Amino acid sequence: MTELARPAARPAAMPASDVFLQVRNLTTVFDTARGTVAAVTDVSYDVRAGETVGIVGESGSGKSVSAMSMLGLIPQPPGRIVSGEVLVGGREIIGMGRRELRAVRGVDVSMIFQDPMTSLNPVHTVGAQIVEAILGHVRRPSRAVRRQARQRAVELLEAVGVSAPHERVHQYPHQLSGGMRQRVMIAMAMSNNPRLLIADEPTTALDVTIQAQIMRILREVQQSTGISIVLITHDMGLIAQMAHRVVVMYAGRVVESGAVEDVFLRPRHPYTLGLLRSFPSNAPAGRRQRMLPIPGLPPDPAALPPGCSFAPRCSLWAERQRCTDEPPTLRPADTDEHLSACHFWSEVGPIHAEGEVDVSSH
Amino acid sequence: MPRYLPRLLVRLVLTVFVVASAVFFGVRMVPGGPATALLGADASPVDIAAVNEKLGLEEPLIVQYGRFLGQLATGSLGNSLVSDRPVTASIMAVLPHTLELAIAGMAIGMVGGVLLGVFTAAYRNRAPDYIGRVLSLTLLSFPSYYIGVLLIFLVALRVGLPTSGAAPLSDPLQNLSQLILPALALGIVGTAYVARVTRGLMLEVLDEDHVRTARAKGISEFRVLIRHALQPASLPIASLGGLFFIVLIGDAVLIETVFARPGLGTLMVDAMLARDYTMVQGAVIVVAAVIVVVNSLLEIVYRLIDPRIRVK
Numbered sequence: 001m002t003e004l005a006r007p008a009a010r011p012a013a014m015p016a017s018d019v020f021l022q023v024r025n026l027t028t029v030f031d032t033a034r035g036t037v038a039a040v041t042d043v044s045y046d047v048r049a050g051e052t053v054g055i056v057g058e059s060g061s062g063k064s065v066s067a068m069s070m071l072g073l074i075p076q077p078p079g080r081i082v083s084g085e086v087l088v089g090g091r092e093i094i095g096m097g098r099r100e101l102r103a104v105r106g107v108d109v110s111m112i113f114q115d116p117m118t119s120l121n122p123v124h125t126v127g128a129q130i131v132e133a134i135l136g137h138v139r140r141p142s143r144a145v146r147r148q149a150r151q152r153a154v155e156l157l158e159a160v161g162v163s164a165p166h167e168r169v170h171q172y173p174h175q176l177s178g179g180m181r182q183r184v185m186i187a188m189a190m191s192n193n194p195r196l197l198i199a200d201e202p203t204t205a206l207d208v209t210i211q212a213q214i215m216r217i218l219r220e221v222q223q224s225t226g227i228s229i230v231l232i233t234h235d236m237g238l239i240a241q242m243a244h245r246v247v248v249m250y251a252g253r254v255v256e257s258g259a260v261e262d263v264f265l266r267p268r269h270p271y272t273l274g275l276l277r278s279f280p281s282n283a284p285a286g287r288r289q290r291m292l293p294i295p296g297l298p299p300d301p302a303a304l305p306p307g308c309s310f311a312p313r314c315s316l317w318a319e320r321q322r323c324t325d326e327p328p329t330l331r332p333a334d335t336d337e338h339l340s341a342c343h344f345w346s347e348v349g350p351i352h353a354e355g356e357v358d359v360s361s362h
Numbered sequence: 363m364p365r366y367l368p369r370l371l372v373r374l375v376l377t378v379f380v381v382a383s384a385v386f387f388g389v390r391m392v393p394g395g396p397a398t399a400l401l402g403a404d405a406s407p408v409d410i411a412a413v414n415e416k417l418g419l420e421e422p423l424i425v426q427y428g429r430f431l432g433q434l435a436t437g438s439l440g441n442s443l444v445s446d447r448p449v450t451a452s453i454m455a456v457l458p459h460t461l462e463l464a465i466a467g468m469a470i471g472m473v474g475g476v477l478l479g480v481f482t483a484a485y486r487n488r489a490p491d492y493i494g495r496v497l498s499l500t501l502l503s504f505p506s507y508y509i510g511v512l513l514i515f516l517v518a519l520r521v522g523l524p525t526s527g528a529a530p531l532s533d534p535l536q537n538l539s540q541l542i543l544p545a546l547a548l549g550i551v552g553t554a555y556v557a558r559v560t561r562g563l564m565l566e567v568l569d570e571d572h573v574r575t576a577r578a579k580g581i582s583e584f585r586v587l588i589r590h591a592l593q594p595a596s597l598p599i600a601s602l603g604g605l606f607f608i609v610l611i612g613d614a615v616l617i618e619t620v621f622a623r624p625g626l627g628t629l630m631v632d633a634m635l636a637r638d639y640t641m642v643q644g645a646v647i648v649v650a651a652v653i654v655v656v657n658s659l660l661e662i663v664y665r666l667i668d669p670r671i672r673v674k
């Protein structure tokens with residue numbers, strides 16, 4: 001595999017404890033015909049250099065909106081970031097001017113999306129699209145710079161395992177398979193050696209074998225460049241394989257966050273417990289785990305229940321007043337690093353006595 | 363030679379054949395026949411016989427049709443009933459005026475419309491968008507000949523531009539001064555129309571995933587608009603151009619009359635008034651051929667725009 005990082009690029013990795021991304025109390029709303037709807041409420045989390053943070057939650061829980069808010073990619077109108085801070089490498093992103101924001105996008109922070117079939121421009125070659133990602137940040141590129149960019153596009157494709165990259169650069173997206181396109185997306189995202197890659201359900205639209213390949217490429221990219229990854233997914237299994245830390249979202253809020261080992265072995269929010277119980281286990285064949293879906297549906301963001309949004313679906317609730325009266329805030333549970341937004345977090349039990357969930361893979 | 367060229371040629375020949383046949387039989391289905399239509403219901407039998415002989419109408423229909431097609435194949439459209447001169451000569455004399463008017467009108471409509479459409483789409487649901495949309499809706503509600511009349515009163519008479527006639531291309535300044543207002547009259551309504559369609563197409567593409575990808579790359583919003591929204595939208599815009607051209611040729615007839623400008627339109631109107639039906643028939647066939655040729659050229663443009671067609 002060719003090195004993704006160029007020799008003369010910035011240092012490949014910061015010290016492991018260094019926080020690269022800080023999201024603080026982010027709240028994003030949409031002005032809709034039915035009134036103002038909060039898609040993301042008071043979301044906070046950190047991403048350290050070189051680590052992978054998984055964001056999980058059911059559909060509509062605000063995973064994509066929180067990620068897009070970080071790059072100013074929310075359509076405005078109808079979207080609006082009402083409050084909060086997003087610090088990228090110590091610099092505040094919210095309220096940045098267009099031009100400054102543009103210099104962050106694709107350079108410090110890149111993003112890849114769910115559906116590689118529609119995420120590439122159908123009328124330009126993949127090479128041209130990668131070259132554009134590079135030259136878009138160069139003022140009046142010279143001939144030599146253009147040639148270098150074309151050369152780099154080929155190298156990038158090779159680095160993400162695209163065969164015959166010299167020919168592929170001249171092809172159009174419709175000539176490539178879904179897996180190939182997602183590789184192109186990754187190559188494009190890596191073209192300016194960013195420090196953070198946000199991957200919004202990068203494999204949901206792909207079949208299982210391709211999914212494994214893409215995940216392997218992401219891991220290799222991380223090893224060779226020291227990039228931080230925010231991996232958005234529905235799939236707890238993927239989190240277990242890929243992430244160091246996990247942020248669980250429900251109805252636009254973070255309900256639990258912490259190291260993957262801690263959260264998976266000892267979830268401190270009944271919603272997380274429900275998620276862990278509801279996904280097909282990767283336990284050895286023969287020892288099939290019962291799948292227990294969470295009863296009910298996620299609430300309508302325009303009409304959230306009072307108090308804890310999860311209470312109506314909660315297995316612990318038992319009609320306790322506090323759950324419907326007092327909205328829980330995210331507070332340390334067990335350790336300072338493991339946070340939960342449940343009043344009764346200490347009552348949340350383990351997944352199963354046997355603990356089928358395999359978190360030993362990293 | 364590109365592989366699609368023979369197909370385009372076949373289409374041209376077929377269309378001209380169908381249009382010519384329709385005109386041929388249409389004329390002969392008039393009650394009492396063309397001679398009555400030409401001379402009026404109270405014409406004397408002697409006059410009618412004379413006209414019938416001149417037109418070859420006493421022969422069996424199939425013979426007439428064969429001769430008509432044979433003539434057409436050699437590029438002849440017969441002789442004028444009024445002047446007895448070849449119809450093709452009269453048409454060729456005025457065709458350049460109509461073509462340059464239509465092309466200029468089309469250029470104004472497409473360029474102005476695409477610019478306005480991209481602009482309003484870029485400011486979706488904000489003040490410039492509302493202003494642009496109200497403006498285009500207003501313009502759409504005026505027929506082009508009315509805009510022509512307005513241009514004569516409001517512009518030509520004040521600025522001192524000529525309000526009639528046309529000059530050959532060999533005299534570019536004079537040509538332009540007589541072209542600009544009729545072309546504007548033709549183009550303005552087109553601008554409004556193209557702007558509305560372009561805006562709608564742009565908004566559709568701007569909501570697509572690949573535009574979000576482009577923005578996430580950090581390229582300029584201008585580039586996003588042009589390369590990532592307008593370019594994918596330009597295929598349907600170009601095909602709209604083909605339809606627009608057909609409407610435009612029809613409008614050109616009216617505009618030529620308003621501006622007393624020589625051209626196919628004025629030629630046809632004069633021929634109809636004089637009941638010079640070979641001339642009308644010839645002009646209709648030529649218009650059909652022009653429309654087919656223009657749409658075929660546009661098809662070549664599509665191939666340049668969209669690789670998905672090009673690769674197939």
Ligand SMILES: Nc1ncnc2c1ncn2[C@@H]1O[C@H](COP(=O)(O)OP(=O)(O)OP(=O)(O)O)[C@@H](O)[C@H]1O
Nearest residue numbers: 030032039058059060061062063064065066078301
């Ligand atoms: N353009 C928009 N206009 C109005 N509401 C929106 C818009 N985009 C997102 N939302 C709302 O924001 C909320 C969060 O959406 P988001 O896309 O972040 O969910 P998600 O967690 O990414 O879900 P999924 O797993 O389905 O991708 C949803 O309730 C959605 O209806």
Ligand SMILES: [Mg+2]
Nearest residue numbers: 063064065200
């Ligand atoms: Mg999403």
